[in-house]
Amino acid sequence: xxxxxxxxxxxxxxxxxxxxxxxxxxxxxxxxxxxxxxxxxxxxxxxxxxxxxxxxxxxxxxxxxxxxxxxxxxxxxxxxxxxxxxxxxxxxxxxxxxxxxxxxxxxxxxxxxxxxxxxxxxxxxxxxxxxxxxxxxxxxxxxxxxxxxxxxxxxxxxxxxxxxxxxxxxxxxxxxxxxxxxxxxxxxxxxxxxxxxxxxxxxxxxxxxxxxxxxxxxxxxxxxxxxxxxxxxxxxxxxxxxxxxxxxxxxxxxxxxxxxxxxxxxxxxxxxxxxxxxxxxxxxxxxxxxxxxxx
Numbered sequence: 331x332x333x334x335x336x337x338x339x340x341x342x343x344x345x346x347x348x349x350x351x352x353x354x355x356x357x358x359x360x361x362x363x364x365x366x367x368x369x370x371x372x373x374x375x376x377x378x379x380x381x382x383x384x385x386x387x388x389x390x391x392x393x394x395x396x397x398x399x400x401x402x403x404x405x406x407x408x409x410x411x412x413x414x415x416x417x418x419x420x421x422x423x424x425x426x427x428x429x430x431x432x433x434x435x436x437x438x439x440x441x442x443x444x445x446x447x448x449x450x451x452x453x454x455x456x457x458x459x460x461x462x463x464x465x466x467x468x469x470x471x472x473x474x475x476x477x478x479x480x481x482x483x484x485x486x487x488x489x490x491x492x493x494x495x496x497x498x499x500x501x502x503x504x505x506x507x508x509x510x511x512x513x514x515x516x517x518x519x520x521x522x523x524x525x526x527x528x529x530x531x532x533x534x535x536x537x538x539x540x541x542x543x544x545x546x547x548x549x550x551x552x553x554x555x556x557x558x559x560x561x562x563x564x565x566x567x568x569x570x571x572x573x574x575x576x577x578x579x580x581x582x583x584x585x586x587x588x589x590x591x592x593x594x595x596x597x598x599x600x601x602x603x604x605x606x607x608x609x610x611x612x613x614x615x616x617x618x619x620x621x622x623x624x625x
Contacts, residue, residue, distance in 0.1 A: 340433030399532030402576020572613025
């Protein structure tokens with residue numbers, strides 16, 4: 331069971347066993363370089379000597395990373411994998427926390443801000459004792475929307491301002507890693523985005539080789555073999571319809587269910603191609619949403 335440092339503030343801890351269970355059978359294709367890049371950044375923050383710390387301070391670099399892109403691109407999974415790699419290769423004395431925004435936000439004027447202040451105060455106290463922290467802020471756009479969107483509640487705006495103030499102070503922290511995640515970066519306030527030291531898009535376009543490796547990986551449980559022509563066809567659809575890797579896995583979920591529940595008069599290969607042609611694409615959905623919001 332997850333441990334709550336402060337259930338009212340919405341700060342939740344996931345223990346190592348929970349993280350391991352979340353990454354079991356999870357493979358991210360095409361993100362190896364990004365994972366190693368972020369791992370080296372986190373390693374430098376946690377283990378860096380005084381010289382590195384001085385350079386980080388000189389360039390106003392905070393231990394913060396923003397991952398953005400359409401849903402189902404593996405942003406949260408990448409954070410779990412990074413935490414696991416840090417714990418295994420850098421320090422065992424690191425804990426994973428995430429923020430339940432629904433619990434943190436409070437309709438009472440100023441309470442959301444106080445909740446955030448309390449969260450960072452508790453985490454910094456833990457860091458003083460030498461323990462490192464991996465803090466995940468999922469759905470960052472929930473309370474960090476652009477200030478031009480005047481319909482936002484004042485309590486939400488206050489919470490965003492508090493977050494920015496806390497991020498400014500993170501430049502002095504060597505044991506608190508902050509990762510923010512959003513599916514809709516164009517809604518985030520520019521001042522919030524600017525405060526993240528690293529900003530990386532997760533809208534990955536797999537090369538044909540990576541795509542074929544991912545399809546082979548998903549085909550194995552179904553004992554499914556595709557011809558070169560079929561691979562090329564679904565790869566073309568993948569690019570045209572802006573599928574994410576998570577979308578593709580969702581297509582395979584449907585394919586597996588269909589294989590259990592429908593007559594076998596249609597081949598699995600045909601069902602897969604049909605799924606690629608007609609299945610849901612979060613990329614297409616976000617494009618339509620963006621156009622709707624811009625009108």
